[in-house]
Amino acid sequence: MKIVHSNAERLAADRRRELGWIHQGKAALHWSDDDYRYHLRQQTGKDSAKDLTRAERAAMLRHMAACGWQHKPKPDRPFDQAAKIRWLWGKLARIGALRDPSDQALLAWLAHTTGVQVSHPKFLPNALASNAIEGLKAWLKRAEAKLASKNKGGV
Numbered sequence: 001m002k003i004v005h006s007n008a009e010r011l012a013a014d015r016r017r018e019l020g021w022i023h024q025g026k027a028a029l030h031w032s033d034d035d036y037r038y039h040l041r042q043q044t045g046k047d048s049a050k051d052l053t054r055a056e057r058a059a060m061l062r063h064m065a066a067c068g069w070q071h072k073p074k075p076d077r078p079f080d081q082a083a084k085i086r087w088l089w090g091k092l093a094r095i096g097a098l099r100d101p102s103d104q105a106l107l108a109w110l111a112h113t114t115g116v117q118v119s120h121p122k123f124l125p126n127a128l129a130s131n132a133i134e135g136l137k138a139w140l141k142r143a144e145a146k147l148a149s150k151n152k153g154g155v
Contacts, residue, residue: 019052021071022064026064042063043059043060044059081124081126084133086106088133088140089101089106089109091140092140095144096147107119107121110124113135114131
């Protein structure tokens with residue numbers, strides 16, 4: 001997730017998110033392009049969502065909700081880097097790629113990988129946490145490939 005630092009960036013991020021919701025609603029309501037343009041013109045007087053103001057986007061989203069569409073948030077996923085590190089570590093443990101799935105083993109691996117001793121993954125600097133995440137993802141990919149080849153060979 002990108003951290004937004006200015007009001008202009010925040011407004012642009014909100015606009016992108018709301019336009020995405022409008023297009024998700026269009027798909028979920030099974031509107032053809034003609035149906036979509038009809039509803040857009042009826043609600044806002046405009047032919048394209050890119051031209052909508054913030055208030056018009058909100059009106060369009062309310063109209064879509066009245067037509068039966070409900071925005072569904074993304075499924076639960078780790079949002080911060082520390083949670084993602086712990087989630088990846090847990091996934092490695094679940095597929096049997098770890099000899100020791102304990103928190104102490106995770107901290108030891110982080111210290112070895114990043115060169116920084118921490119008492120919890122949340123204390124890693126962002127750049128080092130990103131490196132750790134990429135390392136865990138690569139490890140997971142190798143472990144899953146090994147597991148798949150093992151299962152394929154054993155059949």
